[in-house]
Every structure is written in C-alpha cells, then in structure tokens.
Amino acid sequence: MSSPCKLPNKLMSFLFSSSKSGYSSCDSEESSRLLKDYATWEFNAFLWISLVTITALSLEKVFKLFRLWAKARRIAGPPSSSFFGHKNFGSRDNFIDLLSKLHSKYGSVFKLWLGPTQLLVSIKDPELIKDMLLKAEDKLPFSGKAFRLAFGRSNLFFCSYDQAQKRRESLASQLNEKLRGRADIISKDVINCIMERLDEILGKGSVDCKLVSQHMAFTILGTTLFGDTFLAWSKATFYEELLMMIAKDASFWASYRVTPFWRHGFWTYQYLCTKLKYLTQDIIQQCRKNCKLFHHVDHSSNDETMKYGLKSASSMSPFGIVMPYKFFSREVDGHLIAKEEPYGNVTGMMFHGCITTASLIANILERLVADPEIQDKIYSEIVMARQGSAKDDQNVGKMLLLLATIYESARLLPPGPLLQRCSLKDDLKLKNGVIIPAGAVLVVPVHLLQMDDANWGSDASKFNPYRFLSKVGEVSDSVHLPFTEVAENAVDHTENKFILNDPNENAAFLPFGSGIRACVGQEFVIHGVATLFVSLLERYEVKRQSTPGNDPKSSNSEIVFVRRSS
Numbered sequence: 319m320s321s322p323c324k325l326p327n328k329l330m331s332f333l334f335s336s337s338k339s340g341y342s343s344c345d346s347e348e349s350s351r352l353l354k355d356y357a358t359w360e361f362n363a364f365l366w367i368s369l370v371t372i373t374a375l376s377l378e379k380v381f382k383l384f385r386l387w388a389k390a391r392r393i394a395g396p397p398s399s400s401f402f403g404h405k406n407f408g409s410r411d412n413f414i415d416l417l418s419k420l421h422s423k424y425g426s427v428f429k430l431w432l433g434p435t436q437l438l439v440s441i442k443d444p445e446l447i448k449d450m451l452l453k454a455e456d457k458l459p460f461s462g463k464a465f466r467l468a469f470g471r472s473n474l475f476f477c478s479y480d481q482a483q484k485r486r487e488s489l490a491s492q493l494n495e496k497l498r499g500r501a502d503i504i505s506k507d508v509i510n511c512i513m514e515r516l517d518e519i520l521g522k523g524s525v526d527c528k529l530v531s532q533h534m535a536f537t538i539l540g541t542t543l544f545g546d547t548f549l550a551w552s553k554a555t556f557y558e559e560l561l562m563m564i565a566k567d568a569s570f571w572a573s574y575r576v577t578p579f580w581r582h583g584f585w586t587y588q589y590l591c592t593k594l595k596y597l598t599q600d601i602i603q604q605c606r607k608n609c610k611l612f613h614h615v616d617h618s619s620n621d622e623t624m625k626y627g628l629k630s631a632s633s634m635s636p637f638g639i640v641m642p643y644k645f646f647s648r649e650v651d652g653h654l655i656a657k658e659e660p661y662g663n664v665t666g667m668m669f670h671g672c673i674t675t676a677s678l679i680a681n682i683l684e685r686l687v688a689d690p691e692i693q694d695k696i697y698s699e700i701v702m703a704r705q706g707s708a709k710d711d712q713n714v715g716k717m718l719l720l721l722a723t724i725y726e727s728a729r730l731l732p733p734g735p736l737l738q739r740c741s742l743k744d745d746l747k748l749k750n751g752v753i754i755p756a757g758a759v760l761v762v763p764v765h766l767l768q769m770d771d772a773n774w775g776s777d778a779s780k781f782n783p784y785r786f787l788s789k790v791g792e793v794s795d796s797v798h799l800p801f802t803e804v805a806e807n808a809v810d811h812t813e814n815k816f817i818l819n820d821p822n823e824n825a826a827f828l829p830f831g832s833g834i835r836a837c838v839g840q841e842f843v844i845h846g847v848a849t850l851f852v853s854l855l856e857r858y859e860v861k862r863q864s865t866p867g868n869d870p871k872s873s874n875s876e877i878v879f880v881r882r883s884s
C-alpha cells in the first residue's frame with residue numbers, strides 16, 4: 319500500500335491524468351481505491367487529533383484541579399465534607415449564619431469547599447476586602463450568564479474585566495460629566511411626572527410602598543437612558559411589568575449548568591425576554607427618530623441660538639444622560655462592538671438600576687416612617703436650603719441630613735447577595751500574605767460587615783444618619799467630600815455646623831461595592847434619589863397607616879402620603 323503522505327499527490331496526479339486521457343474501468347477501480355485510502359487516512363488523522371486535544375484538555379483540567387487543592391490547603395477552613403456532589407447549605411440566611419460562625423472560628427479569611435472543584439473564600443476584614451476588591455478584576459461567570467440569557471450580549475456586566483472595562487469607562491465618564499455640571503440630573507419634568515403618577519396612585523386608595531418605589535426608580539432610570547422620549551412612550555408600563563417578571567426568574571434559569579431547553583417554563587421565559595428585547599428596540603428607535611428631529615430643529619434654530627446666546631434646554635433633549643452616541647454606535651472608543659451588545663447593555667442597566675434603586679427608595683421611605691423626627695429635620699433642611707435659592711434649584715448638596723439618611727439607608731439595606739469576585743487567570747496575593755488560587759470564588763458577607771459593631775460602633779444595627787456627619791473641626795483632613803463645594807455652608811438645626819463624611823472612607827461601607835468593579839452609578843443614584851426626596855418631602859409627609867390591628871412598628875404595614883399644606 320502506498321505511503322499515506324504521498325496520497326494527496328498521487329490523487330492529484332491521477333485526477334489530472336484522468337481528465338486528459340478519459341476513463342477506463344481499471345482507472346476507475348484505482349481511483350475509488352485511492353479515494354477510500356484517502357478518506358481512511360483523513361478519518362484516522364481526525365481521530366488522532368481529537369484524542370490528543372481531549373487528552374491535553376483533560377490533563378490541563380486535572381492539573382488545575384491539583385493546583386487548586388494544593389494551594390487551598392494553605393488557607394484555613396473546614397475540610398471538604400464530601401468529595402462528590404454538593405453540600406446543602408439551606409437558605410440564604412442559613413448560609414450567612416454559617417459564614418458568620420466560620421469567621422469566628424477561622425478568622426477573617428477562610429475557605430469552604432462547595433464541591434470538589436468549587437472553592438469559596440470568604441473575607442471579612444475591611445482592609446483585606448479593600449485590597450481584594452482592588453486586585454480581583456473578574457466576576458463569576460454565573461452573573462454574566464444571567465444577564466446574557468435574559469437580555470442578550472452585554473459587556474457592561476460581563477464576568478471578565480478585560481471585556482467590561484471600555485463600557486464601564488464610557489458609562490462612568492457620561493454619568494460623571496453630568497454630575498460635574500450638577501444641572502438637571504433628574505429634570506423638573508421627570509420629577510413632575512413622578513409626582514403626578516404618585517397622585518394618581520394615591521387617588522386610587524392604598525399605597526404599596528414597594529410598588530411605588532419601583533415606579534419611581536423605573537421612571538428615573540428610563541429617563542436617564544432614553545431621555546424625555548421615555549415619558550411619552552406608550553409602552554412604558556408594559557416594559558416595567560415585563561422587566562420585573564423577568565427579574566424574578568433570571569437567577570433561576572441561569573443556575574442551570576446546561577441550558578434547560580427541555581423545560582416548558584424556560585421557553586415561556588425566553589418568550590418574555592424576546593418581547594422585552596423588541597420593546598427595547600422600539601424605545602431606541604423612538605429615541606433615534608426624535609434625535610434626528612432634534613438635530614434638525616437644533617440646526618435650524620442654531621442661528622437664533624447664536625444670535626441671542628441661548629443654550630438649548632436640557633429637557634428638550636430626546637436622549638437621557640447616558641445612552642446616545644456611545645451606546646448605540648457600533649464603536650466605543652475605537653472598539654467595534656457586537657450588534658446585540660447595545661441592547662444587552664441598556665436592558666441590563668435598566669434591570670440592575672431599577673431593582674437596586676427601587677429597593678433603596680423603599681428602604682428610605684421605611685426609615686423615614688419609622689423615624690418621624692429625622693423626617694421633620696430633613697423637611698426643615700429642605701425648606702431652609704430652598705430659602706434664598708432659585709425655585710427650581712435642585713442642588714441637593716446642601717441637604718446634608720438627607721444625603722446622610724440615604725447613605726445610612728443604603729448601609730442598612732436588607733442583605734443582598736454576597737459581593738462576589740474572582741480572578742479567572744492569576745492567583746491573587748492578599749496583603750496579609752494569603753494566596754487565593756485562580757478560579758476560587760471570593761465573597762464578602764456585606765451584611766455582616768455593615769452590621770458589625772467593630773466597624774460602626776455599638777449602635778451598628780440602628781438607624782443613625784448622624785454617623786455620616788461630623789461637626790466642623792472634628793473631621794480629619796483626609797476626608798474628601800463628594801459635595802465639597804456646598805458642604806461648608808451646611809447648618810444643622812441644632813445650630814452646629816456639620817459636614818458630610820465621604821462614606822467610602824469607611825472600608826466597611828459596601829452597598830455599591832468597591833474597587834475595580836465597583837458600581838458605576840453610585841454618585842448618580844445618591845444625587846438622583848436625593849433630588850427625588852426633596853420634591854417628595856416638600857409635597858408629602860410619609861406616615862404609617864394606622865388601621866385597627868395594624869402593628870405600627872411592623873415594616874409590612876402600609877404607608878400613607880399625607881399632603882402638606884402649601
């Protein structure tokens with residue numbers, strides 16, 4: 319039999335010769351034999367290459383696993399109870415309790431095997447956490463998967479930092495640009511629209527605090543991304559409902575290792591996700607149309623603008639402060655982006671922003687209802703800040719008690735999921751010398767940390783906004799204030815001068831995360847929610863509904879908005 323490496327040449331020469339001299343039966347036998355040999359040779363080569371590749375990949379996996387086990391041995395923690403399968407940790411509260419107990423036993427860093435290949439490392443020391451959050455760049459593939467499954471490709475919430483970095487920077491620079499301008503973070507029109515909607519809901523009777531907060535957050539986020547176009551969009555209510563329905567199931571469907579195509583519920587979920595995508599496309603198209611119109615009007619009115627030195631009012635803009643050119647062009651800072659990505663990013667932001675902002679608003683309302691004294695003081699602060707300033711001035715920087723109340727409510731937010739990170743490629747060395755192997759899941763039990771007396775004093779579990787305020791002269795020079803330019807003028811009602819501490823100075827303040835993957839929207843949200851509460855508290859007093867049999871201290875009882883006499 320001819321040597322296999324000569325086969326292709328032979329085959330080629332045969333094909334050429336046969337085309338010149340025509341077919342004989344002998345030639346055709348020879349040709350079919352050659353073709354057969356060639357096919358066998360190709361098939362064998364394919365099998366060998368597959369075998370070598372699979373063996374190399376398996377060896378790499380086994381090697382990584384041994385490396386993980388070897389490196390994890392050096393971290394304190396309970397031994398793995400079972401080599402096979404998962405350990406059942408019960409509910410989320412049970413799991414947090416378990417972490418708390420293990421921290422008391424093993425110190426500020428310990429490991430916990432979730433399975434033979436899944437290593438979790440929990441960190442509770444604020445300084446080590448700060449160090450880790452600066453160094454660990456990646457997130458768990460799970461969170462990226464939940465976003466991708468629901469909203470399509472999204473680089474903003476991608477697990478690998480390399481992929482997310484450009485979009486993060488682009489979003490952060492747009493938000494910060496607006497914040498630096500201090501103007502109209504939430505425009506007067508948006509606030510009016512929110513108040514009108516609230517009046518409408520109040521007219522119908524009882525108020526569900528969570529639902530009202532959700533509507534408010536949704537309007538704020540929608541107008542931030544899509545501008546005033548969003549206020550006139552007829553499908554906004556449907557969009558909100560759909561987003562919330564998807565939010566309920568997103569983690570569940572993402573928790574499957576293999577996408578569960580066989581489950582009917584999964585297809586219903588996918589149907590809702592597709593509907594949401596079409597709605598996102600619809601609002602984006604509306605924005606584009608308005609943008610063209612806007613540019614047209616803008617160009618034609620340019621002469622007038624120049625002549626009278628007028629600037630176009632920001633409320634006229636059809637876009638919000640984030641989205642336009644950067645998010646819907648195919649290129650961001652020289653990087654070409656996939657066609658799907660802008661929709662994924664925008665819907666992902668709506669999803670994350672609405673859920674987190676809604677829960678913050680609801681939490682602030684609950685705190686104000688439970689503490690009417692603080693509510694009264696904030697109201698006086700608003701009235702005082704308004705005196706002497708223009709009627710539409712929305713500079714919330716002067717309202718230090720309000721801002722401190724927002725920080726404190728964020729600190730006391732009910733326990734969210736753990737803050738999680740990982741380093742996908744490299745091992746991570748913490749400043750206490752502990753080496754965390756690449757691929758380990760790093761978690762920060764945020765709630766434990768934010769309720770820890772060691773970090774916040776003996777009243778850590780109590781609502782006390784004053785912990786974020788310092789008397790003038792008592793604050794250290796190292797404290798940088800986010801609203802510096804106005805903080806100096808702030809006066810508390812006890813007639814002492816107070817200034818607002820930067821909450822991020824305390825490494826245990828983590829409602830927005832910290833470090834390299836910290837929340838991009840933190841300052842925007844604080845500023846936006848403060849603007850909302852200025853208008854809300856100017857108009858209403860929030861109280862607990864006092865119906866017979868209703869425990870006034872229970873946080874489940876309904877809230878009423880009592881209109882203030884103007």
Ligand code: HEM
Pocket residue numbers: 451457474475476482486489667670671674675678737738828829830831832833834835836837838839840842843
């Ligand atoms: C009360 C409201 C909000 C809270 C409590 C919140 C909280 C968080 C937290 C805890 C993270 C993870 C941080 C980390 O791992 O260190 C995060 C990430 C993020 N947040 Fe927020 N957020 C809020 C609102 C917003 C808003 C309104 C936006 C956008 C306009 C936004 C944009 C983002 C982005 C883009 C990320 C992903 C960062 C990344 O993975 O690289 N957030 N947020």
